[in-house]
Amino acid sequence: MSITIRKLDSAMPDFNAQLRAVLAFEASEDDAIDQAAARILADVKARGDAAVLEYTNRFDRLNAGSVATLEIGQQELQAALAGLSPTRRDALQTAADRVRAYHQRQKAECGSDGFSYTEADGNVLGQKVTPLDRVGIYVPGGKAAYPSSVLMNAIPAKVAGVQEVIMVVPTPDGVKNELVLAAAAIAGVDRVFTIGGAQAVAALAYGTATVPQVDKIVGPGNAYVAAAKRRVFGTVGIDMIAGPSEILVLCDGTTDPDWIAMDLFSQAEHDELAQSILVCPDPAYIAQVEASINRQLPLMPRHEVIRTSLTNRGALISVRDMDQACDIANLIAAEHLEISAADPQRWADRIRHAGAMFLGRFSSESLGDYCAGPNHVLPTSRTARFSSPLGVYDFQKRSSMIHISEAGAQTLGKIAAELAYGEGLQAHARSAEYRLKEPAK
């Protein structure tokens, strides 16, 4: 049964409306889920460990006697690592090393040392950069347990200098994912608790007798986790609430169509809501990719998910030229943007909005997902217009440093007082004026 993927042509008069329809996605906010998450948060805030234990035993079908028994020690993490096949262990270690190297470079290049400068009259102004003290990483359990996500969330935190990284991962029916535990060992996670859901978010946000309170919670989770994270935002920091994953491929029509078809599959196989879009100026090439999709789809183990995703949310878009393809890419602001073309940098220079850009035919998104080095936690649903990949900077914060000299206070005091009076804030004005040698007024 061949698959029907929406086809758009930028020459069609209603192209913009059609494109908007393809992109339209409303995250369903289920009020019942939100209220349930709110109740669990309040309960854990009030009752601490006792509530965490009850919810964990109930939802994950466990019989734990205390939250302390839900902690996995470093020895067990190391054992999980030692238990992997050498090939898999080496792959995980190399991926971690590359992710660490990239984020170390990011730390060095992105102003992590802060700065300061001295003005002529002796004022010193600047910015101090410090790591967060303690961070929580949520790792989903069950099917969608991705060891690569452990690396991508924990390593930037450790590179930033976070002293304590606490991982929570639910283990429904007590089933642990050895690859996830091995990844935690490699990434240098400090403590691991096998708890999940809104109760794990609550434990991290408020702290309990057993689970320490963190300053920020990152990592993906189900709808309850997302609702809980939204609600604790402010008490702790959170990362973005991720929408479905997306790939946008700009192709000039010279890459093997099988490669592009598989790249579209690699996004579509994540889940039914994932979005895969190809934009190309060559209609004949688009037809080749479509033929390849139909030929290869039955061979994929996750063909049902891929079919649903491509049918409901996929698109093949024919455009005038690569310039127009870039305009569309800026409109879509995709999480993953592959520029599979000759001279990809030429087109990359025109892109303003994208979570990550994969340049050239050999840069398949899957390389970035695992081991290229840059982070795979990326802004989805057009949020690349205003947000960034997860990075070292997400685990640091800045403080302004203001050291005004006596001489400096003479100049600045008059300015501040003038503006403070203008705003009707007399104490502000007087506070500045007290530092003047010749008191005003």
Added chain:
Amino acid sequence: MSITIRKLDSAMPDFNAQLRAVLAFEASEDDAIDQAAARILADVKARGDAAVLEYTNRFDRLNAGSVATLEIGQQELQAALAGLSPTRRDALQTAADRVRAYHQRQKAECGSDGFSYTEADGNVLGQKVTPLDRVGIYVPGGKAAYPSSVLMNAIPAKVAGVQEVIMVVPTPDGVKNELVLAAAAIAGVDRVFTIGGAQAVAALAYGTATVPQVDKIVGPGNAYVAAAKRRVFGTVGIDMIAGPSEILVLCDGTTDPDWIAMDLFSQAEHDELAQSILVCPDPAYIAQVEASINRQLPLMPRHEVIRTSLTNRGALISVRDMDQACDIANLIAAEHLEISAADPQRWADRIRHAGAMFLGRFSSESLGDYCAGPNHVLPTSRTARFSSPLGVYDFQKRSSMIHISEAGAQTLGKIAAELAYGEGLQAHARSAEYRLKEPAK
């Protein structure tokens, strides 16, 4: 009538509990306000300009015929600037120049150029930094209209390279604040609409026929504005939802007590919920500050607000030594931290969490509020543990750049495939394997 401010002593056995009680603050989330904001958002999303016009005419008691007539042109902004007294205009201009200079330095020092590096096998990895396209700045109308906030929000955006900065400011009963308009002129705001409330947030987040859609909304507002911002987060970026303003003064007991009393006033005068705390190792000095507070309070025009704020939320804390004062400062993670002491840098080096640090006796917070240069939009309510002053970085975003060479794909493809199979994502694995010269399996 003398004022009673809570006094704490770190030597008291229940000191930690008392301190927690002082710091406790629950932002009231009014469900009725949230629902009203949600209705306005949905209405503006559906009906655009017509809804914005109706709400504006109703809530601000105007009779505007169209949203277009609510726009203030550049000429009017320039006229407002020209109409200021020379002293005030110069003060505003100097403040703007200093804020711009600091943020230009911040841009230069904080990795705004991005980076890239080439690996041995030819892979190029890096990060591209781009400004947001278009930003909305919310400026409150009425009493709490602060021209300094216009500078602090708009200038970093322009320094970042944002092409279009759109300001919204309600004008209840048609009353415009000339100082706010003048600040907009100086800051280089591109367009100004006299709209406010949830309807202004909606117009900026979704766009209307007249008001362009922005990528991020920053700036303070009332409870409706805060609720609306929370709800549009994800469609656009937002800054932090600010809590009440706070100052924490660490003083070694050698600064003129009148100065410290006035510094505490300068925070307390903002509003009844503002928090002013003094920490000092010298009980006799604390008594001097308290006496000064009582002596000076009746002289302040905003004495009622100050009295309420200091009575309900203020505290004078006696500690063992300045080391302990620093520990408490790290716990409080204050928005504004004054270190009014000899050798202030010695103590600043021990501070991990603070929005802005004001070092030495001449660095009154009010200088930083107006014209020192660093931003006065700072993390409140202990969020300095994980967030930062508003800065150039808030108006930029990063994209990862991944250009894998053919040689690089041979190494990385095998690693990615190994890990993808481990996660059960076969299309990811195949996508990587297609780039291998000697296909696997």
